[in-house]
Amino acid sequence: MIRRSTAARGLAIAAVLSVGLAACSTTSGGGEGEGSSDPLKIGTLLPLTGNLAYLGPPEVAGVGQAVDDINAAGGVLGNDVVVENADSGDGDNLQVSTNSVSELLGKDVNAIIGAASSTVTLNVVDSVTEAGVIQVSPANTSTTLSGYDPLFARTAPPDTVQGQALGSLMLDDGHQKVAFLTMQDDYATGLRDNVQKAVEAGGGEVVYGATGDGTEFGQAETNFSNVVADALAAKPDAIAIFAFVETKAVIAELITQDWDFAGKTYLCDGNTADYSADFDPGTLEGVKGTIPGADAPEEFKQRLNDWYVAENDEELSDYAYAAESYDAAILVALAAVRGEGTDGQTIADNIRAVSGSEEGATEVSTFEEGVAALEAGDEIAYQGVSGIGPLNEDNDPSSAFIGVYEYDGDNKNIWTKVVEGSVAG
Structure with missing residues (x-):
């Protein structure tokens, strides 16, 4: 379950800890x-x-x-x-x-x-x-x-938590028809799958790049003209990019094909980075991304x-x-x-x-x-x-924060709030 919060960092950390301590327990090892x-x-x-x-x-x-x-x-x-x-x-x-x-x-x-x-x-x-x-x-x-x-x-x-957070973020921003640009990689496809579940559970639709569509691009791909054209042809009201360094080339192609980034573009922990040296000022202003973890x-x-x-x-x-x-x-x-x-x-x-x-x-x-x-x-x-929170039986955190970031006019990712999620276990 995801709970949204815009509380200050210290209060947020205290909150997740109190939740985490109620998570499943077991006897392990011994003194x-x-x-x-x-x-x-x-x-x-x-x-x-x-x-x-x-x-x-x-x-x-x-x-x-x-x-x-x-x-x-x-x-x-x-x-x-x-x-x-x-x-x-x-x-x-x-x-x-x-x-x-x-x-x-x-x-x-x-x-x-x-x-x-x-x-x-x-x-x-x-x-x-x-x-x-x-x-x-x-x-x-x-x-x-x-x-x-x-x-x-x-x-x-695990990506079940970030997937819920990112999918809910897109829905909360009013988007119902989303496109996914996804690298062929276990991390990227797994996160995409979980975001899709959250979007669809909230009544949204994936109009391009859904699980099983076979639209993933290879790692280190540099030419995204056809991928972006196909995605835009589906007339999405939002786009999420699941990739690493390939993201720069994807963004460049989206610029070429006149995509309006502000409030309609979403990144993940693999690419929510500082792009101040890569694009003209203002290019990514209003773009949002998620990274697991509270702002330290x-x-x-x-x-x-x-x-x-x-x-x-x-x-x-x-x-x-x-x-x-x-x-x-x-x-x-x-x-x-x-x-x-x-x-x-x-x-x-x-x-x-x-x-x-x-x-x-x-x-x-x-x-x-x-x-x-x-x-x-x-x-x-x-x-x-x-x-x-405490590690569960799968050795995953039983609860965790997902940080939400928004890009400013210098194309730098700025922490704005946290979303708290729990993991079964």
Whole structure:
């Protein structure tokens, strides 16, 4: 179920947490562990190159800042956490992620945070889990990954939540005949399917690009003249684009064919990015997009930016999935503390519990608070900056926010409100 909210960020986060704590619970793991006591080694599999490279910096910063916070609080089981970074690439060149996972496993990582692309994760997740390593994605939303393996979890909600939010947003804006321009990719088609369900459930109609129509375009496609012409011929009153970097070429073709963007064009988390350097001012003004996650507090963003500047001598321009990356690392570390072991299986056995799945859990908002509560014999519910609820039986967030963004006159995506959704489980 989706509930709309325009409350301030702090109130919104408090609201979703109270909802999340009522979600399904189970006993997982237990405080007594027999796993490895070696230093926790976290590998990152995040996009440093490829179509999603704009997501790499905020995700890398999220993990990096989390590990710094963990180590400043004494580390995990008396040892500093070690980070090994690797490039996930994207779905156009899966060999990048295959090679990176081999490299990370060769370095004996206990957990891998990533990938950003669901297609990339589906390429490597079996290799990761079969090695006994837990994989936690901060950005995967494909419903295919719900309950995929006990050693796979995520801090981003499945596309059922974003699909409801985006479909409802289009309906709320008064649109009844919508067209979908969709890349052929598990992420894009899955999200499209869920948006279509929401649109049709609300009495709307998909006039182009519906599930099963065979209108999807290939990844890295550059010529969209026929695709756009066919979509516009169906006379939609709104268009949603489900793609990555291909979105720039789609927008350019929509401009050529005189599409009126304002209030009639919708993007998703794969392409709701800053286009200020790509199009003339005002081109995308009034366009809306959705990205899972509440808008993170400014203080948190500043910390991440400072971290990234110190490490890379450049500032962050985007914060998509930064909070989810931070929370993924904190949950991994707290799970190791609860299970008293740093091996992947121990972390997997305890990650739901530290996320708040146990009844009567003590709410904590930092790694340090979590360790103190665990050492006092309490169960904990980590209340992270991303605002997700406890992990459910599929290792998906039981509740989450979807941020709604609107483009200004400079073609920059500006956070406007959040939509709260819950996930069955």
